[in-house]
């Protein structure tokens with residue numbers, strides 16, 4: 001069925017129906033740019049302001065910091081800043097998982113080494129502990145309610161902290177978001193933790209909305225099913241075609257099965273507001289229906305971002321295309337330098353900061369201001385060499401020599417291959 005154009009206040013009837021759905025379990029499936037975040041933000045506000053005597057929180061989560069920030073901005077724009085005053089909140093799923101772990105520790109369902117009930121949770125150990133390449137990775141497990149340290153033997157070598165350093169940090173009450181996930185995973189094998197978390201949802205959260213739900217992995221899905229038993233309303237919003245995180249465990253097919261087996265009331269939004277032309281709209285609608293489509297040829301100069309099925313195609317593409325990859329496990333300082341270089345390019349080309357810029361600066365003992373002052377010329381120089389086709393090994397030598405003078409914490413760094421066109 002084709003969707004009529006915009007309804008009340010510019011929303012389409014389908015967006016309105018999905019936003020105001022009175023059901024407890026709601027699933028909104030929507031194409032790119034068709035209003036997933038719009039509907040999540042509207043539904044958040046409707047729930048937030050519709051039950052003034054219910055003191056439990058209205059919560060919305062997304063998976064990345066940027067998507068969460070976008071949702072929060074949208075909610076504040078539609079509903080005003082009071083919509084997100086405590087306990088109502090819009091946070092990353094990782095933050096919600098931390099809340100759940102802290103609850104289990106505070107209730108005594110889990111015991112942390114050293115008896116901590118509150119933890120400092122880091123994005124990664126990279127900036128806090130030195131890493132050595134190897135296959136042994138220290139991890140956390142749950143044994144009879146006690147959080148314990150174990151090791152796993154990975155199939156590939158990568159940089160991991162030593163067991164000793166890991167043990168010390170954990171017993172001081174520090175861990176990473178991955179460790180939070182490991183512990184929750186272990187805890188959910190027991191009925192006691194499951195009951196404690198269901199009561200947590202029942203007592204503290206009345207409505208949970210999850211945007212981009214197809215990025216969820218098995219643990220996330222398990223958490224949503226506990227939320228479904230505890231909260232009055234669970235809204236899952238997403239597009240199975242836009243699942244990005246299969247490489248880190250997301251299982252879109254399992255999410256589809258979970259939704260269909262649990263009687264979610266489903267709303268479909270299929271009109272996108274993102275396409276600039278009818279041609280684009282018809283191309284994407286064909287591709288979503290798995291129909292063959294022919295892509296019109298274009299100029300590399302006109303493209304902001306180029307994607308390809310295989311790396312090789314990018315290396316062989318027009319000289320305007322700059323593929324940039326950092327081989328994992330090359331060393332902390334080397335990765336940090338590459339991140340600074342990547343940041344120089346993304347800032348210039350897209351106006352965006354590289355994702356791990358903060359970590360890179362911490363690794364090199366630098367402040368953000370150093371980028372604009374001392375480092376800029378050296379990084380720009382390297383980008384120009386890459387553009388001109390100077391062999392990558394030579395670019396690396398010039399860059400690491402230049403940085404050695406500017407970054408006091410940087411000792412001699414071994415060569416790595418960087419590449420760009």
Ligand SMILES: Nc1ncnc2c1ncn2[C@@H]1O[C@H](COP(=O)(O)OP(=O)(O)OP(=O)(O)O)[C@@H](O)[C@H]1O
Nearest residue numbers: 006010011012030031032033034035036037038273
């Ligand atoms: N009914 C509407 N009329 C006009 N513009 C709309 C309407 N609904 C959404 N938009 C606009 O379309 C754009 C995409 O909407 P939104 O971000 O909610 O979609 P999305 O499905 O979350 O997108 P993505 O797939 O990127 O996550 C936004 O700029 C939004 O303001």
Ligand SMILES: [Mg+2]
Nearest residue numbers: 036037038211
């Ligand atoms: Mg969105």
